[in-house]
Amino acid sequence: MVCFSVAITICQSSLVYLVFWLCVNGAVLILLFIFYQVKYMFEKDLSIQHFEVKFDSSAADRRRTLYANGRMQIRVLVRVSAADAQGNEVSLHGHPALQTLKLISYNDGTPLEGNWISSRQENRYAHDMSGREASITPLIPASDNRISDPSETVQVFEFWVSSKRVGSLQIAAELMLDGKRYRSNGQNGYDSSVSLDAVAPKRYPAASFLFGGIRSVEQKSSYDRLEQFSLSLFSEGRVIHLLDWSSDQVKYDPDYAGEFFYSGNLDDGVNNLSTYFGFIAPVYGESVTVKTHYGFRTLPQEAGRISIFVYASAEPANKPARTETFELKVFDEFGTDHRLRINSNTALRSFFIS
Template sequence: MSNVQGLTASVESNKPSISGLSRLEVRFEAPGVESKKVYANGRMQVRVWVFVEAVDENGDAVEIDLSPLQFSAKLIHFHNGQPLEGESYQNLPLAGWNASRYENGYTHDVPGGVQSGSAGSISGTPVEFWVSSSIEGQAQIAAEVTVQGKVYRSNNTLNPDGRKIPRSVVIHAEKSPVYGVEQFTWQSHEMRGSFEGDLLFRYHLGLYPGGKQVKLRRWESRQYEVGGTYPVLFCDTGLILGRDAPRSFVGVIAPSRATELDVYVSEWRKVEVNQRSGELTVIKGVPPQYVYTNQVRVEPFHFVAFDEFGNTHNLSIEIDIPNDEFVLRRG
C-alpha cells in the first residue's frame, strides 16, 4: 500500500460512525409556519430550510461531514418521494416544482399571505433551498439526505436507523393575477434642459392595483432588437405629412437598470431615466425639423413587463401620430 493510500484509509477510519439521525427537520424560516404561498410563474420563490443532526451508536451527537462525498441533500415530494427538479438558470421560468440552491431577485411573500418575518431562535445551520412552481396547485415537501452513504427521508418512510420521520412543509402555488390597463399608470412630462430646440418627454410606467404599488422590475421584447438589457428604439415616425410641426418624433424604452440614456433626436441627447422606484421609463424625442431616417417604426410596440413577484404583463405602446403621443395598451 502506498503512503497516500495508507493516509486516506487512516482518515476514513478515524471518521466518527453515524448510527442515525437525531434531527431531520424541514421548515420555513418563520417559526410555527407550516404553509406558504407563491405565484405559479416559475420565478417567485419560497425559502425552505433543512436541518440535519446525527448521533453515534451511543446516542452522542456527531458532527456531519458536509463534503460532497459524505453528504448530500435534496427536496422531495412527501407522497411519492420523487425529487423536485434541480437547479437551473435563475432568470428563466422553471417547469413544474423546482428547488434551487440560489435565490433570485424577486419578492418572496405573496401580498396578504404569511410574511417571512424573523427566523426566531434556531439551533444548527440549515441547508437552504429556494422553491418555485410554474403550475397551480399545492405540494407537500419533505427532504432526503444522504449521510455516509445512507439515505434518510422525512416523508414518513422507514429509514436506515429504523425510524420514520414525518417532517414537511406545504406550498400553495396560485394563479398569477391579470390586471386591466387601468391598473397601470402612464404619465409623461416634458424634460427641462438645454436641448437646442429638441423637445424631450419622459414617460413613467407603473403598476398600482387598488392604489397600492406593485413594483415593475424589468421588461423584455423581441419585436426589434432583443430588448431588456439594452435600450430599444421602438418608434421613428419618418416624415409626417400634412402639417407644419412636428414633422417627426422618436421613442426609446430604457433598460430597467439604466440611470442615463443617449437618445438621438436632432443630435445625441443624454437624459436621466428610471427616476421612480419600481417604474419603467420611455423617452420621446421631438426635433424642431424633420430628421431623416431609413428605418421607419410606427407599429405598436409589444413587450412584457415583469413585476416584483415574477408575474408577467403583456403590454404594448401604440404610436398615435395625429396626437404626437404614446398610448399604453394591453397585449
C-alpha cells in the same frame, strides 16, 4: 583543486535538490494522509441525527401561499446534522453527502420537478403575498445555498420553490449518507415538512397600467425634445412594482434604453419636429442613457416603474421607419407576466397603452 570545488558544488546542488524533493513529496504524502483520514472519519459509523424542513420563521408556520406563475419563490430551509458511533452530534460540513441533499414530495418521495421547481438560487421577485420593494440594483447570485457557519453543528441550507400550476404540495427533504437514504417524510423516524398552496396569479385590467406622468423634459433647442414617461401598475390602492420586461422586437440592453419606434420623416408641420423615436429603459440603475441626435443623454429613473422615452427632432434620420405596435411583457413584483401593446400617437408625438 578546481575539480574538487566543482565536485563540492555539485554535491551541494544535489543535496539542495534532495531536500527540496523530500519537502515537496513529504507535504504531498501528509496531505494525502490527512485527506484519507478525514474521508475515513466522515464515512465511518455516521447517521443522521437532526433532519428538519421549515420556513424561515417559527416552527408553527408550516403552510404558505404563492402565485402559480413559475417565478414567485418561497424560501424553504433544511436543517441537518449527524451522529457519530458514540451518539455525539457532529457537523456534516464538507461531507460529500450534502451534495445529495434535495427537496422531495412528502407523499411519494419524488424530487421536485415539472410544475414544481426547486432552485438553489433566489430570484428578484416577491417571496410572500405582501409583495416586494423594487431595487435599483440586480440581485447577486449566491455562491452556495448553505447559510450556516461552518463551525455550527447543525448545517442549514436554503432552497427556493416555485410552481407553474395551481395546486398544493407537501415538501420534505432527502439525503444519502453512507449508501443509506434518509427522508423526512416519516421514514427512518424523521417526520418534518412544510406545505405550499399555489393559487392563480392576479390579472389586472388595462386601465390599471398607467402611461404618463412626464417626470423629466430635456430640450437642447426648439428643434430637439426628450421626454421621459413612466409605465406603472396601480391596483388595490397601491403601486404594484414592475420588475422586468421582455419583447421579441427589442433586444434588452442593461446599459442603454432600447429603440422600439421610429416615425420616419413626417411632413405634418408639428412644431418643426419632423421625426420622433420611442425608447424603453432597462429596469436597473438610478439613471438611464438614451442616444439622440445630440449625443448620449442620461436621466434619472425610479425603481418599480419602467421608463419610456420620446425623443423628437427636426433632423431627419437616414433609416427606415419602424412604426409597428410595440408588444411586450412586463413582470410585476410577484413574477406574473402581463402582455401590453404600446401604440403611437403621431399628432402628439407620443404613445399610449392598449
